[in-house]
Amino acid sequence: MQNTNECINWIEEAITKDYIRLYEHKYFSNIEKIGIGGFGKVYRASWRNSEQYFALKSFFNLDNVIAKEIVHELKLQHDIQFHNNIIKFYGVVKFDPENGDVQSKNYLLVMEYADSGTLKNYLKENFNILTWNDKYNLACQLACAHSGNVLVHQNIIKLSDFGLSKRIESSSNTQSKLFGIIPYVDPKRFGGRRKNKNSTQKYSLNEKSDVYSVGVFFWEISSGQPPFYVDLALEISQGLREDPIPDTPEDYIKIYTGT
Structure with a gap:
């Protein structure tokens, strides 16, 4: 000790x-x-x-x-x-x-203290009164945060920590509870292994992985609910994605699809 x-x-x-x-x-x-x-x-x-x-x-x-x-x-x-x-x-x-x-x-x-709790709870409680300007504002703040540890305080997105829980889980060699976070994780992480000369190794998450995760949050802000209803690691790794919500402004869709 x-x-x-x-x-x-x-x-x-x-x-x-x-x-x-x-x-x-x-x-x-x-x-x-x-x-x-x-x-x-x-x-x-x-x-x-x-x-x-x-x-x-x-x-x-x-x-x-x-x-x-x-x-x-x-x-x-x-x-x-x-x-x-x-x-x-x-x-x-x-x-x-x-x-x-x-x-x-x-x-x-x-x-x-974040008075509105998690982003998930905030959207659940307030989605019906959010305008597209509100959603743009949340998305811009989230792009700055670059994290899944997201809270909301007085309508402002807040990064709650710097991945402490994730690092503790990884360092402790514990089995990660992926059921709720699979849709937010870079699909390449579930693609098994990639070759590195004569050896193989698991795909390492990187900055592009962060961009993917933030994009999923953008979709969640536009829809008012988390993506998917069950854990679909295999399907997501093979390309399964949520479709844009009807009536979503094209400029907003471009933010998280890159198209």
């Missing part, structure tokens, strides 16, 4: 040097769990009993891999601040939000 201790030491040293702000737990109230994933939980908390909210991100089982990735995430979050399309990182707080235990050794990330 050496890396875990190094993670804690790095955080505490960063706090001492004012590199990262440490919040007092007493200022957070009305704590509500709003999300859970394979690597941790996310809570919504009021700030000083006001209507201002923060998101608190916790992590399961702070093992060597997760500890290393958390430090990597903290460094990125600290270095890339104040971009309008990135969820803001404010600092850390040390307590257990489940029982209020202030003796807990676990740190939580204090993040900007």
Whole structure:
């Protein structure tokens, strides 16, 4: 668990040097769990009993891999601040939000709270009132974000992290739960292997893969729903695509089809 201790030491040293702000737990109230994933939980908390909210991100089982990735995430979050399309990182707080235990050794990330949740939920709740200008605006913001970790706050697309959960899954050698994300992944990833001289290797995702993923999100914004209804890895890898939604402006279609 050496890396875990190094993670804690790095955080505490960063706090001492004012590199990262440490919040007092007493200022957070009305704590509500709003999300859970394979690597941790996310809570919504009021700030000083006001209507201002923060998101608190916790992590399961702070093992060597997760500890290393958390430090990597903290460094990125600290270095890339104040971009309008990135969820803001404010600092850390040390307590257990489940029982209020202030003796807990676990740190939580204090993040900007996105009031409309995920892009999927936002479209579900607001699609009927979105104009094409609204959809163009969301698409342009998403092009800047270049990520599937997309939230919406006050009608603004927000990148929620820098692929932390994806890196943890990859580093931990866990089986990725692809059922919900297959339509967003570059189809070449499902095409098996490609030859490299005398050896073979899996296709590596790259910048073109990001462009493909963003294009799928553009289609989702135009339709108001995620693409496909089941996981169709084989069919997608063989060229299956969703058709443009009727009445979609030609200029918008060109954005995500490149035609």
